[in-house]
Amino acid sequence: MLRVIPSGTILPILSGPLRGTSWIVGAGTNGCWIGTYERDKQQVFTDAATAGATVFDVGANVGFYTLLAARCVGKDGFVHCFEPFPENLRTLRQHLELNPCQNVTVHEAAVSDRSGTYRFASGDCPETGKLDEHGDVEVQVIQIDEETSSGRIPYPDVVKIDVEGAESKVLLGARETLLSRQPILLVAIHGSSMLREVQAIIKDFRYEVEVESSKAPGMYEIYARPQKHRPSTMSPLTTDVQRR
Numbered sequence: 001m002l003r004v005i006p007s008g009t010i011l012p013i014l015s016g017p018l019r020g021t022s023w024i025v026g027a028g029t030n031g032c033w034i035g036t037y038e039r040d041k042q043q044v045f046t047d048a049a050t051a052g053a054t055v056f057d058v059g060a061n062v063g064f065y066t067l068l069a070a071r072c073v074g075k076d077g078f079v080h081c082f083e084p085f086p087e088n089l090r091t092l093r094q095h096l097e098l099n100p101c102q103n104v105t106v107h108e109a110a111v112s113d114r115s116g117t118y119r120f121a122s123g124d125c126p127e128t129g130k131l132d133e134h135g136d137v138e139v140q141v142i143q144i145d146e147e148t149s150s151g152r153i154p155y156p157d158v159v160k161i162d163v164e165g166a167e168s169k170v171l172l173g174a175r176e177t178l179l180s181r182q183p184i185l186l187v188a189i190h191g192s193s194m195l196r197e198v199q200a201i202i203k204d205f206r207y208e209v210e211v212e213s214s215k216a217p218g219m220y221e222i223y224a225r226p227q228k229h230r231p232s233t234m235s236p237l238t239t240d241v242q243r244r
Contacts, residue, residue, distance in 0.1 A: 005025050006025070007025055007026030008024060008025065008026060009024070009025040009026075010022055010023070010024055010025070010098065011023060011025055011033050012033075013032070013033050013034075013035050014033065014034050014035050015034065015035030015036070016035035016036070016037075016039060016042055017042055017043075017046050017068055017071065017072070018035065018042075018064075018067060018068055018071065019035060021067055021071070021099050022095070022098040022099050023095070023098075024062075024091060024094060024095065024098075027062040027091045027095070028061070028062055028064060032064055037064065040212070041186070041221055042068065044186065044223055045065065045068060045069075045072075045158075045160065045186060046068065046072050048158045048184045048186065049068070049069050049072035049073055049077075049157075049158050050072065050073070050157075051072070051073060051074045051076065051077060052073060052074065052076040052077045053072075053073045053077050053157040053158055054073070054077060054078045054079075054080070054154050054155065054156050054157050054158075055069040055072075055073060055077070055078070055079045055080070055156065055157065055158045055159075055160070056080050056081075056082070056144070056156040056158070056159040056160065056183075057069055057079060057080070057081040057082065057160050058082045058111045058159060058160065058161045058162070058163060058170055059082065059083065059111075059161060059162040059163040059164070059188075060081035060082060060083040060088075060092055060106075061083060061088050061092070061162070062088050062091040062092050062095060063081065063091070063092040063095040063096065065160055065162075066079055066081040066092065066095075066096070066101075066104060067095060067096075067099055067101070069081075069104075069158075069160075070099075070101040070103055070104050073103060074103075075102070075103060077103055078103055078104075078105070078154060079101070079103055079104045079105070080104075080105050080107060080153050080154075080156075081104065081105070081106055081107065082107045082109055082110065082111050082142070083106070083107075083108070083109075084108065084109055084110040084120055084139035084140065084141070085120060085122060085129045085137065085139070086137070087122070088129065089106070089108055092106065093106065105153075107142070107153075108140060109139065109140040109141060109142045110131055110139050110140070110141045110142070110163070110166075111141070111142055111143070111144060111161075111163070111166075111170045111173065111174075112131065112141045112142075112143065112166060112169045112170060112173055113143060113169040113170075113172045113173035114141065114143055114173065115141055115142050115143045115146055116140075116141055117138050117139065117140060117141060118131050118133075118135075118138070118139060118141045119131070119132055119133050119134065119135035119136075119137070119138055119139075120132065120135040120136075120137045120138070120139040121134065121135035121136060121137075122135070122136055122137065123164070128164060129164065130163065130164035130165055130166060131163075131166050143173040143174075144170070144173055144174035144177050145173060145174055145175060145176045145177055148176075148177045149176065149177075155177060155180075155181045155183075156177070156181065156183045157181075157183050157184065158183055158184045158185075158186070159174070159178075159183050159184070159185050159186070160186045160187075161185070161186070161187045161188065162187075162188040163188075164190060165190050165191070165194060167187055167188075167189060167190075167194060167198050168194065168197050168198055168201055171187075171198065171201050171202065171205075172201065175205070178205045178207075179205055179206070182205075182206070182207075182226035184223075184224070184225055185202065185207065185222065185223070185224040185225075186221070186222070186223055186224075187202075187221070187222040187224070188219070188220075188221055188222075189211075189219065189220040189221070189222055190218065190219060191218050192218060192220075195211065195220050195222075198222060199211070199222070202222065202224045206226065206227050207224040207225065207226060207227065208224065208225050208226070208227050209222060209223075209224045210222070210223045210224070211223075
């Protein structure tokens with residue numbers, strides 16, 4: 001039945017924290033407008049992105065978590081979303097026009113461990129684009145430490161990262177920001193080797209790290225708080241992941 005709804009139709013999200021928000025059908029999975037998309041992660045995200053917080057959405061894609069962050073932090077908070085791919089940016093801006101958000105700034109750039117330009121591969125669908133030296137598009141790249149230390153963007157309270165395999169570079173490029181400000185981190189991980197690499201980096205930055213296995217093979221979600229905070233309610237790292 002869901003396939004009958006034409007792509008491009010604008011519908012209200014039916015359930016979850018973004019219920020009532022306007023969404024473009026076909027921008028992501030149908031779970032986005034139904035409200036079931038990454039439901040557990042949505043809950044963790046809303047618990048972290050409290051009123052008045054500054055949130056970085058690194059790898060904003062078409063704006064699902066950008067919209068969620070904007071609603072959570074309210075008029076006294078700020079959302080800075082980072083997305084380099086032109087097609088995604090167009091849809092992201094459409095979502096922001098449909099749901100006017102005065103607290104969102106869009107940065108047309110990827111995030112890595114250095115600034116400059118790099119090639120970007122669009123992938124098989126909007127969600128799978130990534131930095132790739134053989135990519136079909138050249139995009140702007142920024143480093144978080146350069147942006148925060150210069151005052152171009154404020155320091156974050158929450159950082160969500162979903163960048164299809166470049167997670168470690170994003171974190172290394174934000175080393176001073178993370179060490180000095182200790183924002184809450186939510187990181188999507190692609191592959192067990194990247195999981196080990198990212199865990200080591202985050203722990204070195206004095207964080208407590210928890211890992212959830214995703215339903216998709218080789219996919220994980222990291223939730224990290226500064227060591228002085230109490231652990232979250234997410235389940236601990238599974239034995240299977242520990243073996244890896």
